[in-house]
Amino acid sequence: MKRPVLLIVLFAMMVAASSNAQDSYREAVKDFMAVSGQLENAKSLVTTMSMLFDRSGDVDIDQLTKRFIDERLDEVYLDVSVPLLKSCGMTEVDLKELSSLYATPEYKAFEVRQKAWMVDFVTYLMEPLMEMMKNASEGVYKDTGMAERLQAVQPNPDIDPAYAEKFNKVMLESPVVKSMKEAMIKRMNQSTPNDPDLTEAVEDAKDMILKSLPAILLNSAYGNLTLEDIDYAAKLYSNQAYYKLQTYVGSDDEATQTATQNLNYVDWMREHGAKLSEDPRVSLEFYKALLGDSEEDPGK
8 A cells, every 4th residue: 555545544544533532522421411410400591591581572482492402402512511521631431430420329319418508508699689680670779788798697606516617628628619719709800890999899898708608608508418418528529530520610611611501592592583581570580590489480
């Protein structure tokens, strides 16, 4: 075989091998997303986001959303997730190991309680904002007491000191809390106003939130996570694959992934004739739905 022909054959073999490896990795990501419930969570989020669209026109928002989920969502999710998981060092072996871990009854039970903790944590932070949105939707503008509320946060005195000590050692030092805190700091720094008169107030608010975080996290965990859950979490964090994944969870990269997926849905809906609602009550109900406390959709 002549050398040029041989080189072409070898190149074709390399391209084929690379393509197969990429397909294999993508399938491993897809399997992991399915086992971990992330694809179902993405579908649920898109369904909730459909509340943001105006339902008074000729477009059937529910039918159009179902089309997006059936035809586009999996590929959109994978297109964003694959490169991001690669960038944080997740290998195909890691993904398969995590798929096996996430399928165990022990992990599934832990994950339910961990999600309950995060919902309570986010709810505490969001309540003043939701109150402000509610007031604005009614044409009322007043201070919701966010500053006073955060300034007053202290650990719940009913929490067993042994529980607090173990929680602070394991959960507050966990990669997911650390990456979440780093992402919050980065976003708050990006929102610093140019007006010098506002800078000091904004900096005080940032400082207040960051100082309050440990107590808010502890208080919201108590009653959701048991001591056994915290021990199990410590065991999870000793797993290299799980640890690598948690450095991604709660980070700016994860936020970017979610935002990209959401914008893709919004753009697709607009391309097919849907319009975002201008009713301020809709945004309020959307945020309440994210926290599992939605009333009937005001757009219906």
